[in-house]
Amino acid sequence: MKRKRKCNVCSGVFESIRVDALYCSSACRQKAKRKNRVCSYSDCGNRLTRGQTKFCSRECQKADTAKRKVDRFKQTSFGLYLLQEVQRAGTIEVLSDLRTYDQLEKMYDLFCKRSLYSGYRQKADYHLCHLYPVKGKLGVGLVSSRNMIIGMAGANRSLGNYEKEGLGVYIKTEDLQECWKLNHDSQVYSLVREYLGSALVTFCGNHQLQPVKEKADGFDVKAYIQHPINVFRSEAKRISKDSRFSKEFRALVCSEASRYSKDKTYTDEVWTQHRDENCWFPWDKEDFDYERDLKPYLEDGSTAQEQLEIDLFMSYYTVLSGDAPFWCTS
Structure with a gap:
């Protein structure tokens, strides 16, 4: 009806x-x-x-779209790196330099170059090395392009938490705010997102960042590893133009870079072949020991290739330690 x-x-x-x-x-x-x-x-x-x-x-x-990209940022390689550094430092304020879009871009550019120089391999030959360590005696070293350089993994490991006055940038321990310190209940990414604010939104909106995909067992991207001299020169060029670094530090880096002939060509293809066929101390020793792994080469002599690696190791060590006498940091 x-x-x-x-x-x-x-x-x-x-x-x-x-x-x-x-x-x-x-x-x-x-x-x-x-x-x-x-x-x-x-x-x-x-x-x-x-x-x-x-x-x-x-x-x-x-x-x-930007909001959804920000939600996925924690699943990208760069996002995971920042979260790892925050957890190492124990405070969100280790990212204080990245609260502006320009500085976040510079840090991302450095992060991408490190991956490129290492041939996108799982075992990276190059690290993002802190000039002031993550956890120093005076404070926490910042995640920033003005506190980091791309350097040899072995040289970075050898220095540990060594710190030198005037080298790098950090936040004093007494200046850290309690509200940004991590505890077992902390929602780390939520805090990072809140802390970086609009800089992170703008950054994610301008990049097509993809979540990291799990790699099959044994799978590794095979690309050329850039020759360490070429990497050193590239970093020296970047640092020499960045006034945020002290004049003394810029002069030190340029001085070390000038030790290597500009006329000689160092090809990435030849270096990659050498790396795939040889394992030597600067690159592969995670538990590097001076007496065991380097001193014998210095005393007994070495081949031309080994001597070049020794020289490079010493150059990176000199820069990362602020020209400290060799092995005074141990």
Whole structure:
């Protein structure tokens, strides 16, 4: 039996056999759907109008895309690196230099170069080395392009937590705020996201960062490992132009770089072949020991290739230690 009903949209009277009928026509039904739909961007809430299917504006669409990218940032290689450094330091403030978009970009550029120089391999020949250590006696060394250089893994390991006054940048322990320190209940990424704020949103919006995919057992990307002299020269060029480093440090780096002939070509292909065929102390000794792994070569003599590696190791050591006498840091 048909019953008279009042349309919820146009208020017109219509007849229907259904007791729960709300609309007099499909047009009114579609109009009601559009009326009840809101912009998909969670921070907007505006109602959609005719012709709008998901977002009320182009700005909301971009903002929603950036928000989703920020959500996925913790799954990317760069995001995982920053989270690891925060957990090592025990405080979010280790990222204080990255709260501006420009500085976050510079750090990302350094991170990408390190991967490139290492041939994108799982076992990296090069590290992002702190000039002031993550946990020093006076404070925590910043994750920043002005406190880091790309250097030989062995030289970086050999220095441990060595620190020298005036080398690198850090936040004093007494200046660290309790609200940014980590504890066992901390939601680390939520704190990182809050701390970096708009800089992180802008950064994620400008990059197509992909989540890290798990690699099959034994799988490793095979690309050329850049020759350490070429890496050293590249870093020397970057540092010499960056006034955030002290004049003394820039002069030290340039002085060490000038030791190697500019006329000689050092090819990445030849170096990669050498690395794949030989394992020697600067690169592969995670438990490097001076007396065991280096001193015999210095005393008994070495081949030309080994001597070149010794010289490079010493150059990186000199730069990372701020020209400290060799092995005074042990």
